[in-house]
Amino acid sequence: MAATGGSGRSTVANLLACGLAASGSTVVLDTAPRLSSPWPAWTSEQAAAGLASLPADRPLARSRVHGAAAHRPGLANGSWQVLTDGRDWHSAPLALPQAPAAWYQLAAIGGWQSVIADSTHPVAHDVLAARCENRQGLTRGWCDVPFAIPVLCAAATASGIQALQQAVMALHAEGLPLQRTVVVLVGTNDGRPPAVARAGATMLAPRTHAVVQLPHDSHIRAHGMREPDRLRSRTRQAAATLASAVLAAAHATWGQPLPPAARPRPLSVPVPAL
Template sequence: MIAATGGSGRSTVADLLAGHLAAAGASTVVLDTAPRLSSPWPSWTAGQYAGGLGALPPDRPLTRSQVQRAAALRPGADRPGWQVLTDGRDWHSPPLALPHAPAAWLQLAAIGGWQCVVADTPHPVAHDILESRCAGRTGRTRAWCELPYAVPVLCASATASGIQALQQAVMAMHADGMPLQRTVAVLVGQADGRLPAAVRAGATMLSARTAAVVHLPHDPHIRAHGLRTVSRLRPRTRHAAALLGQEVLAAAGASWGTPLPDAPRPAPLAVVSHS
């Protein structure tokens, strides 16, 4: 889950996509890669007393049960629950040194045993691509896109400035050879009513370069209450979430076939004898 700028509805889209994947029968987790005090996930999963990312020591081997216990549950009124790995500690706790390498997050999810992983990433995509190109190194956007069976979901607000930022991000991804043929763009509505003309025109242009463009309509419940509950979401919001999930799965199937091959698993650690 990536975006060109902040305020794009990225975490909301991640939540809705994870709910659809879980409803389709896949064990699902959201990886919250943002610093705690800039992320909505700790408040959306508050009160569960899950260990969170702070309970997973980065310098010691982890077991599946450890990782599963650290993940909070996102229950739904009409959908199966799914899990979130976030930093749920008190706000005044010292910041965690979260890994930058996407491969580290993939390994963590693989240890946990989930079938579908939704990574909520806070870095600005176009800036990251340009910065890494100028520095002559692999950027985070490319590293996320090159993970096994990764389908990039690029979010933007459905406004004139949002579609402009999205178009710039797509141009940067195209210039850098990113996999736009399996990238799904999501336009997040900021108000009721028809999309502005500039947004409709931009969406038409982007649909020729990406796997799909999905419109997530404005939902007053999300605006007022966030995603602490899902029972009051509008039917059209649920429909858009289902369409997004279908497009993500279709992009994966078009790229790697159906059913998807098994993803690589971390190699087990050798048993060390202390005798």
């Protein structure tokens, strides 16, 4: 999740998937509209059926869900999957569900061990709007998914840290689980993180489970995440650190090994008369 756009959220989701793939089967759920998401471009060479092949009003088999997911290479000869809308740009927009429970149900059908949701809503705005309208917001919905570890991304700049601090204040005011939240500060330039990013990390460290610094990688800036095997060694190390922090937060909250995740209640499907 992130407070604003341009926070490196999808890059972080990709690197986290690379790190978690070493521990078990992993999938990324792309919840963004197709023309505002980088995932279709990162998987364009594949012929995966995509989210459009998974009708929301019919029962789904695990084989069909896996057939809709594209495969992505990991960082250590592993692989993982991503569910995105990979159709041509001129196809009619796909109506994706907003409710986190719907995405959790889809992931449960797929049976993956690690699920990463690349969300698109601005966290602080969502929390405040939900509070003013007396409803449950998307941020709380994602935090309430079984064994959810919130990963909050921000650019390591003055404006990025300011937006991050506002998001953290909103999460704290609503009693959302900061103690199991992992913060990722995404570098925008080579060299040492700026003073404002270092100060932000120091401020957030005691309030969250972990703060991870993701260094700037010129290959990502130039080519996106098409070729993870060409990433810098320090980027690979940051991906491993991020995955370890997420797993540690889960184990510290629910124990090790993690108990079985809750299975969504299946919907009743009417059987046609013969």
